[in-house]
Amino acid sequence: MKPLRVAILVVLGGCAAPPQPVVAPAQERLADAGARGAALARAGDNAAAALGFQEALRIARTIEDADAIAVHAINLSIVYQRLGHYAAARSALGVVLDDERRRFPETRLVQARLRLAILDLAQGDAPAAARHAGTAREQCERIGCEHAAAILNVQAAAALQGGDAQQSLTLSLAAESAARRRDERAETANALRNAGRARAALGDAGSAIAALEQALEIDRALAYPRKILADLEELAHASSLRGDAEAARHYAERARVIRQAAGEGATGVGESAVPLRR
Numbered sequence: 001m002k003p004l005r006v007a008i009l010v011v012l013g014g015c016a017a018p019p020q021p022v023v024a025p026a027q028e029r030l031a032d033a034g035a036r037g038a039a040l041a042r043a044g045d046n047a048a049a050a051l052g053f054q055e056a057l058r059i060a061r062t063i064e065d066a067d068a069i070a071v072h073a074i075n076l077s078i079v080y081q082r083l084g085h086y087a088a089a090r091s092a093l094g095v096v097l098d099d100e101r102r103r104f105p106e107t108r109l110v111q112a113r114l115r116l117a118i119l120d121l122a123q124g125d126a127p128a129a130a131r132h133a134g135t136a137r138e139q140c141e142r143i144g145c146e147h148a149a150a151i152l153n154v155q156a157a158a159a160l161q162g163g164d165a166q167q168s169l170t171l172s173l174a175a176e177s178a179a180r181r182r183d184e185r186a187e188t189a190n191a192l193r194n195a196g197r198a199r200a201a202l203g204d205a206g207s208a209i210a211a212l213e214q215a216l217e218i219d220r221a222l223a224y225p226r227k228i229l230a231d232l233e234e235l236a237h238a239s240s241l242r243g244d245a246e247a248a249r250h251y252a253e254r255a256r257v258i259r260q261a262a263g264e265g266a267t268g269v270g271e272s273a274v275p276l277r278r
Contacts, residue, residue: 046079076088149175
C-alpha cells in the first residue's frame with residue numbers, strides 16, 4: 001500500500017506573480033494535519049501520527065470531504081495497528097466501510113477492505129482475511145484499480161496462514177507478475193518474500209532462498225528496515241531447512257542487529273503499510 005500525502009498549496013506574493021487559487025483555511029488546516037501525521041508515521045512516531053490523522057479526519061468531516069475522510073480514517077487504522085490497538089484500527093475502517101449514507105470513492109473502499117484483510121492476518125484470522133481480500137479484489141477488478149498486486153499479496157499471505165502453501169505460491173507468482181508490470185518494486189519484493197515462504201513450506205529451500213535474496217536486494221535498495229528484517233528472518237529459516245547452519249546463523253545475526261537498532265530508536269519494523277496518498 002502507498003503513503004498518503006496531501007498537497008499543500010502556497011499562495012506566492014509579489015506583484016509580478018500570476019494569480020494563484022485561493023485555498024480555504026479549512027483546506028489548509030486539513031493539508032497541514034495530514035502532512036504532519038504522514039511525516040510522523042514515516043518517522044516511526046505512531047502515537048503522534050495518530051493525533052495528526054485524528055485532527056485531519058475531524059477537519060475533513062467539517063467540510064464533508066468524502067475522499068479526505070476515507071484517506072485519514074484508513075491512515076488512522078494503519079497507525080493504530082502499528083500501536084497494537086486492533087479494535088481502534090477496525091473502528092477507523094468502519095468510518096469508511098460502515099457509512100451507507102456517504103458516497104466514498106470506490107478506490108478508497110478497496111483500500112479500506114484491503115486494510116481490513118491485513119488486520120485479520122495480523123490477528124490470525126486467515127479465513128476472514130481471505131474473504132475481505134477477495135471482496136477487495138472483485139471491487140478492484142470492476143473499477144480497474146491500481147492495487148491488484150497488493151491484494152494478491154494479501155491473498156497469498158492468507159493462503160499460507162491458512163495452510164495452503166501451493167495456493168499461496170500461485171498467488172505470489174501472480175502478485176509478482178502484476179507488480180512488475182506496473183514497476184511496483186515494494187510489491188514485487190512482497191511477492192518474492194511470499195513466494196519464498198511458500199516454497200519453504202513446500203520443502204523447496206533452495207528456491208525459497210533464491211526468491212528471498214531477490215526480495216532482500218529490492219528492500220535494501222528501498223531502505224525498508226522492517227522488510228529487510230523480514231527477509232533476513234525468512235532467509236535464516238530457509239537456510240536452516242536446507243541444512244546450512246552457518247548461513248542460518250549469519251542471517252539470524254543480521255536480523256538481530258536490525259531488530260535491536262529498531263528497538264533503540266528508528267522504528268519502522270512493524271506493520272506493513274505506510275500512510276496513503278491523496
